[in-house]
Every structure is written in structure tokens, then in C-alpha cells.
Amino acid sequence: MAIFNLKINKKEYKVDVDPSTPMLWVLRDHLNLVGTKFGCGIAQCGACTIHLNGEAVRSCITFISEVGVKEITTIEGLSENGDHPLQMAWIEHDVPQCGYCQSGQIMTAAALLKKNPHPSDTDIEEAMNGNICRCGTYTRIKKAIKTASHS
Amino acid sequence: MTTAKINFGRRSFIKSSALAGGGLMIGFNWFASLNAQAAEVVKLPNEWFEITGYLKIGENGAITIMSPNPEIGQNIKTSMPMIVAEELDVDWKNVLVEQAPLNTAIFNRQLAGGSDSIKQSWPGLRLAGATGRKMLKEAAAKKWNVPVAEITTELGILYHQKSGKKAGYGEMASAAAQIPVPKEVELKDLKDFKIIGTSRKNVDGQKIVTGQPLFGLDYKKEGMLIAMIVHPPAFGMKLKSFDATDAKAKPGIKDVFRIKIYNDDYKPQWCDTTSFTELVAIVGNSTWEVMSARDYLKVEWEPFADHKIAMAGWGGDQLVSVPAGLESTADHHAKMTAAAAQPGKIERRDGNPEEAFKNAAKVIERTYTAPFLAHTPMEPMNFFADVTADNAKLVGPIQSPESMEKTLSARLGLPLEKIDIQMTRMGGGFGRRLYGHFMVEVALISQKMKAPVKLIYSREDEITFGIYRPAYHAFYRAALDAKNNLTAFHVRMGGIPENALHANRFPAGAIDNYLAESWAIESNISVGAMRAPGSNFNAVAEQSFLDEVAEAIGKDPIQFRLDLLKRAKENPVGKRNDYDAARYAGVLELVREKSGWDKNSAGKNRGVAAYFCHSSYVANVVDLTVEKNTPIIQKVYAAVDCGIVVNPDAAINMTEGGIVDGIGQAMYGQLTLSKGQPDQDNFDSYRLIRHAEAPKEIEVHFVQNEINPTGLGEPPYPPVMGALANALYKATGTRYYHQPFVKNKFE
Structure with missing residues (x-):
């Protein structure tokens, strides 16, 4: 386990998880951001797509240890009022x-x-x-x- | 106006409210939604008054309508409440929708299957709305001391013209809640409909596009553990033993144990299908910990012997044979070819087909095949359970909650009333979620752990678990006389372990000499209903064959079908024809007109097909080109007769989806096996249609009539596959007999 500081949807988060944990499960299980979906786990379906510094990535194969200081945006943070x-x-x-x-x-x-x-x-x-x-x-x-x- | 009798009351509403978290609070209540346009309009009331089990009205005029059936993407969570709102006579913008839990005391047939939600519930939903309206009218009549017959309503307001009195539904809600449920109510005339027949947005739309929790996989409860299962890697194998020493030592892992899905003396129901009755369960704190530790389990499997399962069938108990062995697709093909060469079981015989074939000037014979398919809904199988000694609460995606409640009751030894089931919005199902073994699995795991548990399947678990669409085979023959008249038609259909034959469907009834036979080969591969069962093969095989027969006769393929349907309508052969020839012809005529078939087909690679299943009629024309050896679907036309269209834009969406799905399955779908093991286990090997492969344009038209509505979950799916095969023939000069088409021609 290790402590990670994350910036998600312009908010700061701190989580204590195994470094091999994919962001998909960090978001869903640990941060209660469940809009990012589990579909295949091998980057073949796109249901888990998030933005890492504005780039679309598959969160099911993006380990938390790779994120570093990059800013994450999820569907919950795409717009403030759901009006993107x-x-x-x-x-x-x-x-x-x-x-x-x-x-x-x-x-x-x-x-x-x-x-x-x-x-x-x-x-x-x-x-x-x-x-x-x-x-x-x-x-x-x-x-x-x-x-x-x-x- | 028509009068209708009422058969429901206000019983056990408390059960339904308890699971949903009491009164309705948007933002807190998981199962409540409001339509997108209403967000800024509806103010939540201080108090809700329960009028019937279907309805709550707030003192401010806000309306909550319960949507009884499971929502699987067919959009009934919007269209069912629309029907209630219509007869209640309210403004749709004041309506909030709440997903009802399973409650057999109030609701009928809470099932997502057979395209029957709207068809079966149409009368009941209308009554539910009309009942509420009558109770509000009676409350107003009592308060104003006037005859109830003099009260009228419009858009949530009660009027008494003579005295000039008026009141909103909210003002009368408290009094209406005290009125006894009436024995008879009046229903609106169709011409007075204001909501039905107008397009209304998906009530969950805003939640979906903003990623709010909606699906079973999103459900959470304090102290909840995560579980996964391990199932045999091959059909024909069963669990022997396991060693969990390494897995248990991994972080976050709570326990590993064996679960047995059914007791030895249990007779499984239709919804209890599973190849794997003993599994290893692994339980831990978080999904990733459980997924990671699962790889460290050492499990031994062993072959099982031939055996029989006594199933509790609709027509009494049935013994189902499960052969031993590790089956492969190559063996299946050899067995099917051999079986198709023998006479099958005669399911229908009209006239003297043997004689007609003997005397034929020309006989056309063709064989069609299709592989096993996995359902692959985007949301993998999952369910939540909290089982204690006294009761069980289950929350998640299930198409068949009522039947599964009985299974759970038997397995957990709890009476039905101690089992609460709440349906979440389903991330697809396509029939896969009719088979609720995962509910039993999670209930047993929760019982053992004495804790709330959510069970999650990986995509690989789901694709390799079975309950597939069967593998199908069809052999067709047509006899033509010297003048090119079709004199006899013969179909011999088989499959593993079921066939797709619908012996009494078109063209039965349209040909004097007709023979339909069936056969099946036993297998240990489990199968189940997949979107338009049987029809999803029948339509492509039969409609491809008819196209070829029309060509041999020298007739336009639409006119050929219309001529047969004219015969079936005017002078049908036999009495058991399961279709309405006039409605069938109606969709063909409509698609001919809308596609400009007669005037606008020059230079186009066009194919046509029509099919009837699940009470609705659909005809398609597909236009395609082939570029760089790849078919590009330029445009698909659809003509649909599903009676009254409740929510037109949503009905178009369903039709478009069925078309895309049909093209995808026919072009790419296949699940093959090697020594009992599926060769595909995720979307890198199991091919689904993707964005660039979808039709560039889809145009949907509905036959306008006043027939009671029928469903659209399944009917738009099968016929497009036939139209696609026929259009591919036009483009390439080759007929497409074997699915998936891409494997056979475009690799």
C-alpha cells in the first residue's frame, strides 16, 4: 500500500492503495466516483474513459502509480452543472x-x-x-x- | 370513453417504499428520476400522499409514478409512466419516476423479456392512471358537494364548470388518498391522448450523461465486501478441489470457499440455467484486491459424467440430459451436418410436399448456419446481497426478479415475503439477465460472510460462463413447377442443443405443400434466450432463402413476398398460422414506398427482408457498398408495425439499435469452442460491431394504426440480418449462408 495525492475534477484527494491499482477501481471503489464504468478491463471497450491532462485514456489499464501530478477529469467533472x-x-x-x-x-x-x-x-x-x-x-x-x- | 374494472389496491406499498429509502427525495433516492426538462420545474412537496401503489401526489401537485418493470435499455422507465400519466391526466413536466421494487401484490409481470413489457402492461398502466384520476375527482366532488359526474380534469387540475370551482391535484391529494379504490373507471379515447404518441426524453438521461449512480455495479452499502467467483474453464468440467493458501495471504482478502448453487433435491426453474453449479468464491475488501488475489487460487477441475437434471418446467417436470465430454466447434459442425441429412421430427405438414418435390421441374436447396453467441451486455454480471438469518435484501440488474425470488426462497430457506429485490437500471441484458444464478451466488456468499456483499463478474467470467444463443443449422428446399410457380416449401431446422424452428410462421400458410421438421443435438454447453430467440436465426436464413427463390422465379423480391402474403390472407393454408398477413404485407409496402424501391434502386446494392416476431412486424431495406473489400452500410430503412407508438423517438432509437445489433451479430458475432473451452473471452477476441461499422444512416417509419401497442426490444433485430445478406449478394455476386459473414468473405 502507498499514499497517493490525486487531483481529480479540480479537487484534491488522498488515497492509500496498492500502486498496481488501476485508476478505474480507485475512482469507483475508493473515491465513490462511479460514473467511470467497468466494461472489459483490457482497454477494448472504452467504458472507463477518463481524461489525464485532457487526453482520453482508459482508466482500467492506467495504474495509480503512473498518474503522478497529472490532472484527472471524470464524467462527474466534465462540467459543473452537467451542461457540457x-x-x-x-x-x-x-x-x-x-x-x-x-x-x-x-x-x-x-x-x-x-x-x-x-x-x-x-x-x-x-x-x-x-x-x-x-x-x-x-x-x-x-x-x-x-x-x-x-x- | 370506455369503462374498465379494477383489480389492484394499495396493499403492501410499505414494502416497496422501505427498500427505496422511504419517501421520495431526489438526490438521496437511488431509484427516483425526473425527466430532463422537468429539473427546474418540479418542486418537491413537503408531503407525499399515496393514492395507489402506482402513484404518489404531493400537496404541491408533484406526481410520482412507479415504473414497475426492470429497465434494460428498452426505455420502459419512461414509456410506462407516460401511459399512467396520460390516464391520470397530468402535465408530464410535473412527473417524477421511481423504479418500483419487486412487489407482486401491486404489480403484474415485473419481467423484462419477450418484448412484452408494454404489450402486457398497457391495460394495467392505463387503469392505474385512470384510477388515480377517478379518486381525485371523487375527493373533489365530496369537498365541493357536487356530483362526481360533473367534475372534469385537465393537466392536473380538477374543474367544476357550473360553480366555477377548480383545484390542483395536489390540493385534493390528501383527501383522494382516503377514497376507497373504485371498482370501475373510465379510460380516455385514443383521440384525446396528449402524452402517448409524443416523444419524451429518457427520464434517466441527465443521470446517465453526468455519471450518477444508477447501475447495479454502482450500488454500495456501508461495510460492503466485494466477491468474485471462479468457474470451470471448460464445459464438461466440474470443481474438484482448491488451495487458497496463497490467495488468502494477499492484502484485503477475507475468505475463500466453495459454494453450491442448488440443493440436491431442488428442481431448477427456467431461470436457473447454469452449467456450473459449484464454484469457488473469493471475498475481500475491494474489487482490485479480489481480482488480483483471484489469480493466486489453485483450483483443480475434473470431468463430469453423463447426467440428467430434473427441471421444473411449465408443462410439468422435464428431464434434461447433460452429456459428458469436452466439445469443440469442429465436432459440432460434423454432428450438425450428419443430423441435417436425416429426416427430422415433423412439426407441420400441409398438402403433399413429398409428391410436389417429386414432380418439381426445379428444386432449390440451401443450407444456413450460425454459431453460438454470447450476450455481452456492457455492464458485466453483478449483484448485491445482504442476507441475515431473518431476511434477504438484494439489489441489482435482473430481468426476471419474480422467478428469481422463488429460487432464492428455496435456496435460502426464507419465505418469499422475507426476500426484497430492488431492480437497478441494467447496463444491457439481451436475455442474459433472465438467468439469475449470480443472485443465488451472492446471496450464499453474503450468508456465509454475515455481511453485505457485491458480486462482480469480469468480462472473461461473463463470456466464458455459457448460457449462449444456441448454434443453429437450417436446410431449406423449394420446389418450382415448369412455369416457375412455387409449389412446395420444406424447412429442416436443427441446433445445439435447440433449434430455431417456428413451424407456423410465414411462409407457412402461403404455400399448399409445406413441411417443417426439427432436430436437436444434446450438449453440455448451456444456452438461453438471446434477443429474439430463434427468430434471430430464422429471419436471416429464411429471408435469404426467399430472396434466392424469388430470383430463380424471376420476381421482384418484395412483390414475391407480397404475393405469398396475399395468398395467406385471402385463402390461408392450414389454421395455425401465427401471423397477420395484412400487417406483414403492410410493413413491406411501407418500406417499398419509403426506400423508393421501385424508382430509386438503380445502381444500388439493395437487399430487403421482413420478419414478424414478438407480436410486431418489421421490414428493412439495406443499401451498401463494398470498399477495399469492406462492406460499408450506407443506409438502412425500417418499416415497423408495433401498433400504437407510445414514445416515438424512443421507439426509433430501439429500432436503430436493433438494426445495428443485427448487422453486428451477422457480420462479426461468434463464440467457438475447443475441447470445451470458449476460444473468445473478451472484446479483443469476441467481436462486436463498432462505430465505424455502423450504418451511416437509418430511417425508421411506423405504420399508423390504433392497435394496442406491442414491443420493440426484439422485433427490429432479426430481419435486418436477412436484408444485409441479400444486399451483400447484390454487391459481391456471392450468397452468404454462414455467419459470421465477415469470417467467410471479408477477412
Whole structure:
């Protein structure tokens, strides 16, 4: 076990866990931030996507010992009032079915829009291809990203 | 207005409130949601008055509607309360929705399965709303001392025109709560609907996009431990022994022990399917500690012998044979080919098919296959249990809570009323969560640990655990006479360990000489219902075959089907035809019109298919191109007849999802086995459709009618696979007989 100081969603946290613990489980089990989801554990589905210094990473394979002073953003901290353009576009297009993968989808899309504020369809397909939606809401996800990119 | 009789009251509402944490407090109550638009409008009342088990009304006019059925992504947590709100006659923006726990005293059929939630609950939900409205009217009549017949309502307000009196529902809620539940109520005319038929946003939408706790995996309780299980690595194996010395020494680990899912004399119900009845459980403080320590368990497995399981079936006890052995996909293929060469069990025979085939000028014969599939809902299996000597509380994602309560009662030795089950929003299920072995597992672990426990499966646990969609095989024959008339149709369907045959569905009823046979091969691979069971193979095989027959005859594939349906409607063969030929034809005609099939097909690689299952009708046209040896699905058209559409945009969403899922399964889905062991165990090897592979555009149209609504969880899924196969043929000149298509042609 070891003590780690983390900056998550602009707040400071201190946790005492094994250094090999993935951020996914630090967030979910130790910090009660459960918006980041467990889907596969091997970086294949994207449900656990968070931002590390603004870059989209898979928290299931990001060990706490790798984080250092980098700032973490999770779905809970993407916006203060749940009104990030993507969150609003997701509601406008009523994207979710089961909803489980959607926080990961939004986090990946948010990192995309930061780099590329007006992505083409192909840009969206490439950026979002690592995020599985088992319910098949891909066409709505694409529409919501385009709506957010125009806002 | 129609009058309807009431059969529910206010019994045991206390049970339902207790688990949800008492009165409704948004932010504290896990199971309550408010629709996204309402956030700034609804003010929480000081007091809730329970009108019926379905309804609470606050003194300020806020309404809580209980949503009885498990929410699995089919959006009934929005559409069910919409139906209640319609008949209650309230403004949707004042409605809060709360997920009801299992409560058989108030609610009927709290099950997510068979696309039946809306279909079966439609009358009951309307009555629930109308009952509340009547009680409010009676309360107002009493207070104003006027005849109840003179009271009218509109959007949550009671009016008495003659005296000019009016009052909000909230003002009458306290009095209405004292009114006896009426014996008869009036239902609205369809033309007066204000909520049903209008698009309303998912009530959990805001919670989902902001990552609030909603799912079983998110559930927590003070002092809760985390558990995982270890199951045999191969079908045909069972637990022999284990050594937990190393694992127990790892940090955070509390205990490791063997659990036995069922008692020896227990007769499993339909929902108790599992290949693995004895497991090793490992329990600790946190997920990662348990996951890490689990790798240090040394477990020995041994082959099991042939045996039989006595299942408690609907038609009495059934003996199910479980053969010994380590099965492989290659052996399965050889066995299926051999079985399909023999006559099967005759399930339906019309006319004289043998004679018709003997006299045919031409016979078309084709074989179709599809592999086992895993359900792979995005949220892995999990459940929470807190079991004491006196009672058991379970919280989590389950499609079949009512049946599982009976299983738990038998295994824990507790009466049904001592078992509380609360359903969380499910991160998908697709049928996998009908089989609740994980509830028994976590209950036994909690009982042993004398502590609240959450059980978590890894993705690998889930994919290799079984309860798959069966592996299917279909052999079709069509007889044509010298004038290219279809004179006989023969289907012989089989599978491991079940077949997909629906002997009385189209084209049965449309052809004079018809033969349907079935066969099955015993196996120790466990199977279960997966989205549109049977239909999810039937539709692709049959609709591909019909396309080929239409081509051989020289008819347009839509017109060919419509001609058969005309025959089935006007002069049906046989009496047991399980479909409405007019509605079937209706979706084909609609998709023909909307896709511009007759005018706009030149230069396009288009395929069509239609299918009826789970009471709804769907037809698809798929347009695709093949670029760099990869099919690109350009556009999919869907025409749907599910009767009255309760929530149109959500119904479109379900249809789009079914289409994407169907294309994904047909193109990529397969679970193969080597010596009893699944060859795929996570999303790097088990392929699901991804964003770039989804259709570029989906256009959904509904047949407008006033037929009572039927479901949409399953019907939009099967037919698109047939339309895809037929479009691929147009693009490549090759027919696609074996799923997954990508393995056969596009590697």
C-alpha cells in the first residue's frame, strides 16, 4: 500500500492503495466516483474513459502509480452543472438506451472536440471506434457530437 | 370513453417504499428520476400522499409514478409512466419516476423479456392512471358537494364548470388518498391522448450523461465486501478441489470457499440455467484486491459424467440430459451436418410436399448456419446481497426478479415475503439477465460472510460462463413447377442443443405443400434466450432463402413476398398460422414506398427482408457498398408495425439499435469452442460491431394504426440480418449462408 495525492475534477484527494491499482477501481471503489464504468478491463471497450491532462485514456489499464501530478477529469467533472455541450447534445438527441457506455463515449468525444472542434464524419468514426455501444446507439452518438461541435 | 374494472389496491406499498429509502427525495433516492426538462420545474412537496401503489401526489401537485418493470435499455422507465400519466391526466413536466421494487401484490409481470413489457402492461398502466384520476375527482366532488359526474380534469387540475370551482391535484391529494379504490373507471379515447404518441426524453438521461449512480455495479452499502467467483474453464468440467493458501495471504482478502448453487433435491426453474453449479468464491475488501488475489487460487477441475437434471418446467417436470465430454466447434459442425441429412421430427405438414418435390421441374436447396453467441451486455454480471438469518435484501440488474425470488426462497430457506429485490437500471441484458444464478451466488456468499456483499463478474467470467444463443443449422428446399410457380416449401431446422424452428410462421400458410421438421443435438454447453430467440436465426436464413427463390422465379423480391402474403390472407393454408398477413404485407409496402424501391434502386446494392416476431412486424431495406473489400452500410430503412407508438423517438432509437445489433451479430458475432473451452473471452477476441461499422444512416417509419401497442426490444433485430445478406449478394455476386459473414468473405 502507498499514499497517493490525486487531483481529480479540480479537487484534491488522498488515497492509500496498492500502486498496481488501476485508476478505474480507485475512482469507483475508493473515491465513490462511479460514473467511470467497468466494461472489459483490457482497454477494448472504452467504458472507463477518463481524461489525464485532457487526453482520453482508459482508466482500467492506467495504474495509480503512473498518474503522478497529472490532472484527472471524470464524467462527474466534465462540467459543473452537467451542461457540457456534449451532455446537452446527448440529451437533445436522447442518445442512451441502457446508458452504461455513455459516460465513456462522452469522455472520448470531449477529448476529440478539444483537439478537433469541427470533426468530419470520418474523424468521428475514427475517434469513437474504441468505444463499444452494445445497444447500437452509434448513429445518435455521431449526431450528438456534430450538434455539440456546432454549439 | 370506455369503462374498465379494477383489480389492484394499495396493499403492501410499505414494502416497496422501505427498500427505496422511504419517501421520495431526489438526490438521496437511488431509484427516483425526473425527466430532463422537468429539473427546474418540479418542486418537491413537503408531503407525499399515496393514492395507489402506482402513484404518489404531493400537496404541491408533484406526481410520482412507479415504473414497475426492470429497465434494460428498452426505455420502459419512461414509456410506462407516460401511459399512467396520460390516464391520470397530468402535465408530464410535473412527473417524477421511481423504479418500483419487486412487489407482486401491486404489480403484474415485473419481467423484462419477450418484448412484452408494454404489450402486457398497457391495460394495467392505463387503469392505474385512470384510477388515480377517478379518486381525485371523487375527493373533489365530496369537498365541493357536487356530483362526481360533473367534475372534469385537465393537466392536473380538477374543474367544476357550473360553480366555477377548480383545484390542483395536489390540493385534493390528501383527501383522494382516503377514497376507497373504485371498482370501475373510465379510460380516455385514443383521440384525446396528449402524452402517448409524443416523444419524451429518457427520464434517466441527465443521470446517465453526468455519471450518477444508477447501475447495479454502482450500488454500495456501508461495510460492503466485494466477491468474485471462479468457474470451470471448460464445459464438461466440474470443481474438484482448491488451495487458497496463497490467495488468502494477499492484502484485503477475507475468505475463500466453495459454494453450491442448488440443493440436491431442488428442481431448477427456467431461470436457473447454469452449467456450473459449484464454484469457488473469493471475498475481500475491494474489487482490485479480489481480482488480483483471484489469480493466486489453485483450483483443480475434473470431468463430469453423463447426467440428467430434473427441471421444473411449465408443462410439468422435464428431464434434461447433460452429456459428458469436452466439445469443440469442429465436432459440432460434423454432428450438425450428419443430423441435417436425416429426416427430422415433423412439426407441420400441409398438402403433399413429398409428391410436389417429386414432380418439381426445379428444386432449390440451401443450407444456413450460425454459431453460438454470447450476450455481452456492457455492464458485466453483478449483484448485491445482504442476507441475515431473518431476511434477504438484494439489489441489482435482473430481468426476471419474480422467478428469481422463488429460487432464492428455496435456496435460502426464507419465505418469499422475507426476500426484497430492488431492480437497478441494467447496463444491457439481451436475455442474459433472465438467468439469475449470480443472485443465488451472492446471496450464499453474503450468508456465509454475515455481511453485505457485491458480486462482480469480469468480462472473461461473463463470456466464458455459457448460457449462449444456441448454434443453429437450417436446410431449406423449394420446389418450382415448369412455369416457375412455387409449389412446395420444406424447412429442416436443427441446433445445439435447440433449434430455431417456428413451424407456423410465414411462409407457412402461403404455400399448399409445406413441411417443417426439427432436430436437436444434446450438449453440455448451456444456452438461453438471446434477443429474439430463434427468430434471430430464422429471419436471416429464411429471408435469404426467399430472396434466392424469388430470383430463380424471376420476381421482384418484395412483390414475391407480397404475393405469398396475399395468398395467406385471402385463402390461408392450414389454421395455425401465427401471423397477420395484412400487417406483414403492410410493413413491406411501407418500406417499398419509403426506400423508393421501385424508382430509386438503380445502381444500388439493395437487399430487403421482413420478419414478424414478438407480436410486431418489421421490414428493412439495406443499401451498401463494398470498399477495399469492406462492406460499408450506407443506409438502412425500417418499416415497423408495433401498433400504437407510445414514445416515438424512443421507439426509433430501439429500432436503430436493433438494426445495428443485427448487422453486428451477422457480420462479426461468434463464440467457438475447443475441447470445451470458449476460444473468445473478451472484446479483443469476441467481436462486436463498432462505430465505424455502423450504418451511416437509418430511417425508421411506423405504420399508423390504433392497435394496442406491442414491443420493440426484439422485433427490429432479426430481419435486418436477412436484408444485409441479400444486399451483400447484390454487391459481391456471392450468397452468404454462414455467419459470421465477415469470417467467410471479408477477412
